[in-house]
Amino acid sequence: MTIASFLNVCIDRLPSNESLLFPASHCASCNRRLAIKDLIPVFSYLWLRGRCRYCQAPIPRRILWVEISTGVLFGYLYWHYGLSIELAVAAFYCCLFITLMVIDLEHGLILNKIVYPAAAVALLISAFLPPSKVAHLSGEAASLVNTYLPQPGIVQAVIGGGTGLVLLLLIVLISRGGMGWGDVKMAALIGIVTGYLILVALLLAVIFGGIVAVILLTLKIKKRKEGIPFAPFLSLATIITLLYGSDILNWYLGLF
Ligand SMILES: [Zn+2]
DSSP states (O other): OHHHHHHHHHHHHGGGTOOSSSSOSBOTTTOOBOOGGGOSTTHHHHHTTTBOTTTOOBOOHHHHHHHHHHHHHHHHHHHHHOSSHHHHHHHHHHHHHHHHHHHHHHHSOOOHHHHHHHHHHHHHHHHHSOHHHHTTOOHHHHHHHHHHSOOOHHHHHHHHHHHHHHHHHHHHHHHOSSSOHHHHHHHHHHHHHHGGGHHHHHHHHHHHHHHHHHHHHHTTSSOTTSOOOSHHHHHHHHHHHHHHHHHHHHHHHTTO
């Protein structure tokens, strides 16, 4: 739960170049320093009815949603992975992609200062824990990879990252607008995280993005010319791929 609060601090401060550690948590409106009792995840928000204790300014509802969804997701990850090193790595990646998702939703930005260090850390992790292990690659998908593709984790990560980079670059060049360099860099990061499952992740992201775009256009919430941020779909697709990419690939291979 403390982690969810830290994610909210990252989301608030990274886009505006504020330090993550100083000053201590404060109200964005009256700058009053918040007490421990104001910082208990979910409960403080509900108890204060979403307003600052001192100046009554509304606290962004996102604070609550990030706390709840991070909590639920962590519970689910624990159930899925059990207590293991894979759990720790998957939890780290989920935090990373939730942060990227919310910052892109709120600011339309994919920050280099998150993507570059994250890519370096993910490469380092891949050397010790191959992407195929984090995603529990199994069944026919695993035997295909074991037969035809290089095994070392760092090689999986580099091939995945390169594939993500090239594919998104092609999409950006063909679609001209809509997506940008931030999405290309993020696809490379996702490739490092998911390895060969990058293909599943990108396909899911395009499907999710397509469905939501059609809904927004049909309901006339967005006009055709307006861009829709793509990082939220990339993030969601990555988390689902880590958990179920292997199952999705096995289902697909079973069709033939
Ligand atoms: Zn206040």
